[in-house]
Amino acid sequence: MTRTISVDHLARVEGHGGITVVVDGNEVSKVDLDVFEGIRLFEGLVRGRTIEDVTGIVSRICAICSHGHSITSLQTLENALGIQVTPQTRRLRDLAYQGANIESHALHVFVLALPDILGHPSVISLAGQLPDAVKMALRLKKLGNAIQEIIGGRAVHPVNYVIGGFGRVPATDELLVLRGMLQEGLEDCKRAVEILRTIPIPDFVNEPIRCAAVAPEDEAFFFGENMEILEGSKRIKIPVSKYRTLTNEHMVAHSHAKHSLYESRSYMVGALPRLTLNGSRISGLAGQAMKEFLKIPCTNIVMNNIAQAVEMVYSVEHATKIVNELLESGTVQEQPVPYKVHACSGAAATDVPRGTLFYSYEVDAKGLIASADVITPTAQNLSNAEDQLRATVKQGLSAGADDATIEQRLAIVARAYDPCISCSVHVVRAS
């Protein structure tokens, strides 16, 4: 006798998705992570648009990742055009990424995921039990937004990022505002670590996680020219320009969604993979928290929430360092690096809060986009999430869990990826 366990409409994720599992006795015959978000077709829509217009359009793929989409799009164009941006530009973009990471992780860990772990339907109900934790999370979220607002001109869909640099470089008094907020943010991070100590992390699935992330060249954790994927203890390097050999996007019959497999097996991108590959570079309070909470290699996918919290602390500390250095050296009101339009092509990857984001463009001689490819973290994670959902059901059934418990666990596992369904432009509704 087969039966179906399903989560019809996944709550507390960005976008519209559901989970369907078909069980035959104690065997799992089917696991689908369905997505019924409307088709958005960005890669087709931007064809024929100018290189100056394209970034403002692709930003709209996703609100919460809009700084990541914008800056990755610009880096792709800069790589294609052969532009070198200044160290100041690189530094300010790194700062914006810390803001995005703080905002996104504070939102996901404390507003979207924590209610699950503590058995609340929403953050509103959670605020009744832990009002100070919720206020702390909102303050950190606000700090992340303030960084994005000051560097990018707007927290959602930034306006200040242009090819070769910035429309306007942030002024000293704006950086001073950030320094004050970051000092308070560090105090909130200490509180966050205290709260983490009191939270029992669900431990119902034990399954290896194959990790991939951008290989950072310096302390800028989210930027690099190569990807790394961890096979056992071996690190395999793949140049970003050859990212398709990693992502191998293909159609799958069951869900009408493009999936990614590297050498026929799924992989994961995101906070836990980043810390698995590069966590040894982290020091300070984040480094201590990492040692205390994360055992690497980690085989409990729910720990991605904790990895996000550790990264949030890292981002507050790293942002503080950047702001202090910028204030010490002073910022220069420099113009964006000039460029001449020519036929060219390029690719770039950066690690955004949910994992590695890949872009590539072909540009024609008039400076119009001839083709575009965008591969979001959530699209890459779909295959891996299905593997983890399958393991969750299998291990749940063999431990004697009932269907209602398994259904609850499925939602927790799916949410642990912090899926951004609006973002996965490759993914369409299953009929």
Add this chain to the structure above:
Amino acid sequence: MKPKIGIYGLSGCWGEQINILNCEDELLDIVGAVDIVDFLGGSSVNDTESRLAIAFVEGSVANAREEKELQHIRNRSDLLVACGSCACFGGVGAMDAQVSRPELIKQVYGNNGPAKSWDIGPHKPLSEFVKVDLAIPGCPMESKAFVKAVSSLLNGDVPLLPTYPVCLECKMKEYDCLLVSRGLPCAGPVTVAGCGARCPGYNVACIGCHGPVDEANMGSIEKIFEQKELPMDQIKLKLRTFAAPVLDKERE
């Protein structure tokens, strides 16, 4: 009893729901003044049937499932507020493309995709399907505009939204005119205000994300842009990025 409200997202980037959550300073006060009973983006337990005082809806209608959901929201709500440019004007999902939507699907998903079974067509604004009581434009809707709308509506009033162009806010901030003195193709003259002239404040030309101002003279701005040596096809694409369906309607 506190008024019941619902918050919904159709197809889009989630920008309005994010900007509602971005009202960090006001969020707990808002929760104190209203009862958010249906908000799938924020809660796993929702009341999907009872009568609502206000429904806030972001995103555009991209398929039959969303059209049905929107009808259901309308039927149970006293007031329906369209939040953001996708809900108000169709947004980026409705922008012009070089080829038809079925061809676009082939470009993005290849020839092997089961394209026939997918819903196709440009995204549409809410007003194509239901009565919209208040439209707050913006890509994204500004957080402040949401707070203002909530407080006005709770007091039985309709918020006054700007009916003038971005240029007015730009002049009040004494920014240099990018169109006149820098020769940049700035859409400020035909775009409705409400953003505080964000882009010009960063020396960046307005891209029209708040949608067209009432009685926008598109023919005139196209001619001005043409003098900046932009080809007409690019000018039209640029000016129709966020509100193509509404501009088409005005032309009819």
